[in-house]
Amino acid sequence: MEKLMILYKYNQAFWIALLSLLGSICGLPVDVDPVCTAGGHAKYRLVFKGKWSQTAFPKHYPLFRPPAQWSPLIGVTHSSDYHIWRRNEFASTGVREFSEKGEAWTLMKEVEAAGEKIQSVYGIFSAPAMSTGTGQTSHEFEVFARHSLLSFIIRIVPSPDWFVGVDSLNLCDGDHWKEQVSVDLYPYDAGTDSGFTFSSPNFATIPQDKITEITSSVPSHPANSFFYPRLKHLPAIAKVTITKLKERHIISLSTILSQSNLIPTGNEIDDSLADTPLDCEVSTWSSWGLCKGTCGQTGTKYRTRYIRLHPANNGEPCPNLEDTKDCDPDNCVS
Structure with a gap:
């Protein structure tokens, strides 16, 4: 009985090796489950x-x-x-x-x-x-x-x-x-x-x-x-x-x-x-506000954004949250 079990065990290993070899030669995928012969x-x-x-x-x-x-x-x-x-x-x-x-x-x-x-x-x-x-x-x-x-x-x-x-x-x-x-x-x-x-x-x-x-x-x-x-x-x-x-x-x-x-x-x-760096995330810019200034002079208008996610672990710092540009005043102030 013991000899039969040993023969069965090695025959299984032989057929698995043979199928895998044929698959690699023919270029075909062969999905063969590994055989567990561990006792108990x-x-x-x-x-x-x-x-x-x-x-x-x-x-x-x-x-x-x-x-x-x-x-x-x-x-x-x-x-x-x-x-x-x-x-x-x-x-x-x-x-x-x-x-x-x-x-x-x-x-x-x-x-x-x-x-x-x-x-x-x-x-x-x-x-x-x-x-x-x-x-x-x-x-x-x-x-x-x-x-x-x-x-x-x-x-x-x-x-x-x-x-x-x-x-x-x-x-x-x-x-x-x-x-x-x-x-x-x-x-x-x-x-x-x-x-x-x-x-x-x-x-x-x-x-x-x-x-x-x-x-x-x-x-x-x-x-x-x-x-x-x-x-x-x-x-x-x-x-x-x-x-x-x-x-x-x-x-x-x-x-x-x-x-x-x-x-x-x-x-x-x-x-x-381990520290995973987290970069700052900000919102998109708001629309430009009204142009404020004195009549006949260059005015200034503003737009803003806010922080959606604060940086952590030496991530990229937050950029400027306010932006300005020159403009012609909408409502002149004498």
Whole structure:
């Protein structure tokens, strides 16, 4: 029996390699799922760390009603024939309700239905919400060879329909489980609400768009809360670290303290403290006022503009808010 299992294992690897080779020779895309032959199961701890600070993301940073924070994290362990969400595809009803309102009921029912119908889902879990943009939350979960993929979604609060997450992160590497995986996270737009700012009112996107990554230049609109044209890339707004636990895992006091950010961990630098420059934004000029002056002499008229967004983190300072030019007096004053 053991010999048959070994033969099956290596035959799988052979066919995957052969199909990939044929695809590359013929110039055809071949989507072959990696085979997990790791024995038994593995237990992991997921630690989600928010990096949504006012210095990293100063534009429209929400300070109250509500302040910057994160919703509960919804995670799923599954096989390759299931996706809770996918980039460049339409969000499900459950993802729409969760990303817009933080309501997870429909999303949980969708996951449960997938597990009952095609046995593609092994488990679903939730990690607590965070009341600040730079908070931290964690949860432990299990994976098996048949269900070695992890996906999760967590809503950016407040926002129109923005979230972060991972889609189908494989914790299996051939015949063994990965010890640790860290992923920097960037914002996504669910494509169901057309708001530009964190506190935009509900404005449904009709027809619905696909899920897209938000960048420093996309959407290319100055009203967008993530629009930083001077940046080539946005800083990571969050980070997730998934660590494999030992069979008899004992959490030391130093581990608890380090995960709570109470003591430093080596030479690690927290890049959430990076300062993102925010340039001053001003309104358009008002119309010119009346020309004031003495008859027979050159007069002066004025126009003004106001500051829409104050600069931060050594961004470009505000230009003059008042402008003048010479004119012929409209109402002569003797």
